[in-house]
Amino acid sequence: QVQLAESGGGLVQAGGSLRLSCAASGRTFNNYAMGWFRQAPGKEREFVAAISWLGDRTPYADSVSGRFTISRDNAKNTVYLQMNSLKPEDTAVYYCAVASDTANMVGGRASYWGQGTQVTVSS
Numbered sequence: 142q143v144q145l146a147e148s149g150g151g152l153v154q155a156g157g158s159l160r161l162s163c164a165a166s167g168r169t170f171n172n173y174a175m176g177w178f179r180q181a182p183g184k185e186r187e188f189v190a191a192i193s194w195l196g197d198r199t200p201y202a203d204s205v206s207g208r209f210t211i212s213r214d215n216a217k218n219t220v221y222l223q224m225n226s227l228k229p230e231d232t233a234v235y236y237c238a239v240a241s242d243t244a245n246m247v248g249g250r251a252s253y254w255g256q257g258t259q260v261t262v263s264s
Contacts, residue, residue: 143167143253145237150258153227157262161222163237163255170239174198175213175220176246179233179260186236190222191246198243205231227262235260 149161161177176191190201190211199211210223220237235258238251245251 143239145239145253145255147235147237147255147258150235150260152261152263155227155229155262155264157227158223158225159227159260161224161235161237161258161260163220163222165218165220165237165239165253170194170218171215173252174240174243174246176238176240176243176251177211177220177222178236178238178249178251179231180236180257181230181233184233186249188247188249189235191240191243192220193243200243200247224260227260229262229264231260232262233260234258 144166147163172194177189178186180186192199192211208226213220237255239253240246240251
């Protein structure tokens with residue numbers, strides 16, 4: 142059974158940083174892309190960032206580009222999201238996802254989803 146377990150969420154002041162982690166278990170994801178989405182209260186889930194298997198493709202949403210950095214450790218089946226210069230509008234539940242490639246990830250066509258971790262940024 143495939144499981145994606147997010148961790149690292151919490152409460153932080155505006156301008157602060159958080160690092161999210163997502164560990165995948167149940168199978169290996171060779172040649173798959175991994176990524177992050179978020180959903181704020183009353184809004185639809187939106188794409189945040191993705192990373193290809195080799196790490197050579199890392200698309201970001203415009204709203205986080207330059208502030209967030211995605212990375213992965215294939216030996217650990219884990220993807221990370223380093224979030225800097227956080228803003229109140231970054232407040233959301235953040236979801237980890239796995240997709241066949243970064244194009245499908247950006248399009249929201251993920252094969253597996255995590256349960257989410259709450260990130261709250263206070264002003």
